[in-house]
Amino acid sequence: MQSIRNIAIIAHVDHGKTTLVDAFLKQSGTMKQMEDSCIMDTNAQEKERGITIYAKNTAINYQGHIINIIDTPGHADFGSEVERVLRMVDSVLLVVDAYEGPMPQTKFVLKKSLELGIKPIVVMNKIDKPMARPDWVEDKLFDLFVELGATDEQLDFPVFYAIAKQGIGKKNLEDESDNIQPLLDAIMDLVPTAKDESDKSLKMQITNLGYDNHLGRLGIGRIYEGTVKKNQQVVIKNSDNESRNGKISRIYNSLGLGKVETEEGKCGDIVTIAGISDIFVGETVGEGDFEPFEEISVDPPTLTMEFLVNDSPLAGREGKYVTSRQIGERLEKELETNVGLQIDFSDKSKFVVSGRGELHLGVLIEDMRREGFELQVGSPQVIMKEQDGKKLEPIESLIVNVADDLAGTIIEKVAQRKGQMKDMHSQDGITTIKFEVPTRGLLGFRSEFVLLTKGEGIMYSSFSHFGEHKGQIDKRSVGSMISSENGEAMKFSIWKLQERGQIFVTPGTKIYEGMIVGEHYGGGDIVVNLTKNKQLTNVRASGSDDAMTLTPIQEMTLEDAISYIGPNEYVEVTPENIRLRKKYLKESERKRNK
Known part of the structure; x- marks a missing residue:
């Protein structure tokens, strides 16, 4: 019988996850003709930005066995994509850059994996870099595992080495290799085979959604018990145990980038089902009476923005969808798949949209303008918390890599934004500095950082914790x-x-x-x-x-504009233009509403 292995590839942004998936698809023979690199990044914005935004699953047939692989985003703003798919897998490949080592998002995705009891397989990528330091990276990884409370078994993590771009994998650093096979063999040896509980009644959880013009909404999830068959009558339950009936019209397995229709889905496999038009992320599909799976919980949003109807003098000239009803319907549709998003529909004049960061919300706004929407958005505001009578705000872990001569300037600029330096070290002319900074302080900092470092510095940040409110932050002196x-x-x-x-x-x-x-x-x-x-x-x-x-x-790009505006300003977003404007257009109104 074909055995099934389910694995997710997790890493910090730009450490080589998607490139590694390319090598697996090509060398397993699943996809022989591959013109593009990062073939899993199918969304237009993913290709343009060079990052993964949406978690996607594929499968390869290796030596007669199925390996289901989930490619996940590396950017902190899309952490909710990672959180929900980790439920489907039995192990993770933790990809780490052989020079940079563990970064903020490495910590986030690893923490989620360890909490679920998963034992990661570490892949140290980019070992061909002249400045690669694998021993140092392995020490830092061990320290991170300890800091995150890993068990003794999880601390005994296997380490493999790779040059994903060249399709090379190694078990030991000194091994000679010209292919990725050592990593595929490691997956076969080290990832537990999916349990075969096909003798039980059907039970699967939906962790992702898709859409097909002919079939409507598709549910993607793992079959934990039983098997799913075409034309099967099923019960759908949410986490509150509310149930309704449905019928499965089609079942698809993944293979490469395509979907292969099948008569039934096996226990342990990750399949796509069609026929249930009102299915949602987190719901359980099963037979008879059963206990639904726990709700898929994700970290709460940290930023909120107002979405409004465009009322500028140039409104309605470029957009196809301009009314409050159309914008509201589009945002409701987004909620079905974007589990990291929260939207308050109570005020009819505006929608208050909360997300994980500027990029998370920026991608949604960019998607809407490409679809023909016209709207206005307010400046991002940080979501505060109250605890024991104290005001708390989200604090981010920020890591920057800059030339030695720029370190002082960056420390000064981050300090102005209430950032505290936690660690600093220099190697080969590059200084790495770690800060803790309020999320408020980082709003709009990315574009200033690019100018200060002439585009040569690297900065990464991810949510760390809620800390005491740091007081007034003056960001725009102009x-x-x-x-x-x-x-x-x-x-x-x-x-x-x-x-x-x-x-x-x-x-x-x-x-x-x-x-x-x-x-x-x-x-x-x-x-x-x-x-x-x-x-x-x-x-x-x-x-x-x-x-x-x-x-x-x-x-101004959309991200520049969102970062730039203040509390009394809007960004006007249309399919063809990005404009900045004051909330009150007339000078007399601005003076009256100061």
Whole structure:
């Protein structure tokens, strides 16, 4: 009989999870023709950003046995994707960079795995790096396992080595190898075979959802007991033991990137079922009377943002979906699959959306604008807690890698945002610094960090704990340039104003009263008129028009805009434009509502 092994690949962002899955798919013979790398990153935003956002499952057939592999995100904002899929697996491959070692997200995903009693298999990737230090990384990993309360059995973790990009795996560092087979053999030897309890009644838990234009909603989950058959009548229960009936119309197994239709799903396998149009994440599908599985719990959100109908003077010109009802329906649909998200629908004028971080919420907003939605979003606000009469706020663990000569500048900037340095060491001209910083202090810091390090520094952060409120944090020492007129931005006006600050709009851009068109270096907001053109006379001076050169315009991305705005400002998001604006467009209203 084919045995089944279920494994998740977990790691910090950019440590090589998805590249490792590529090597497994190719060398197992499951997918012989692979043009792209990171083939599991199928979503458009995943390809553009170069990160994994959604957990996805695949399967390979190795030596006549099935290995179900779940590729998980490495970014802390998508931790809820990791938390729910770990329930489906019997072991994890913990991938760690052979130079960087354990990072904030390594700690998060490892903690979740250890709590579930899973014994990880460590894969030290990128051992071909000139600065690789596998012994140091292994020591740091052992310290992390101890810190997270690993059992004696979990502390005895096996370590393998890899160069995922070249498809090479090794059992020992000095071994000669030109393929990934040592890692596949390790999975066969070390990952427990899924228990065969097919003699019991069906019981499976839904941990992910899919959608098909012909079949509707799909439920993806592991069969823990019994088998599931085509056209089978089933009972669906939620964690409150409320039940309803349904019928399974189709069953699919994964193989490579595709789905293979089958007549029945075996016990221990991860399958996709169709036919139940109202199925949700966490629900249990079974037969007769049974006890449902525990609800899938995820860490609570740390940030909240307001989503509103766009009411700017340029509203409704580009979007297909612009009404409050359409935005509300789209957010309700998102809740079905995005378990890390919470939404308050009680206020009809706005939706309060809570998520795990700026990137988590930014990906949702970007998805909506690509689908044709037009909306406004407020500045991210941190979710506070009350405990024993004290105000607590989320604190993040921040790790930065910068050139030695920039370390002092970064320490100073993080200190201004109420960050505390916890550790610092230097090697080969690179300084690694560990801080604890309030989430509030990190809002908008990423873009400033990129400028300070000229794009060469690396920063990672993840939620650590709730700590005492750190008081006022001043992040923006500059003010805004606010348009006083409706019309088009003129080159002459931009040229005249550029010495007073960074301009955000290019000549010819449609602007309106109350729109933020630039940054004022002098501090404090100023109202400007960008629609004025040069007065023409009948006397022309040779070359005077050519002298009107503009400094590069800073065009805001969605993430830049969300990080930049203050509490009294909105980002206007349309399918074609990102605009910044004041909540109150008229100057008289702004003064009245100060």
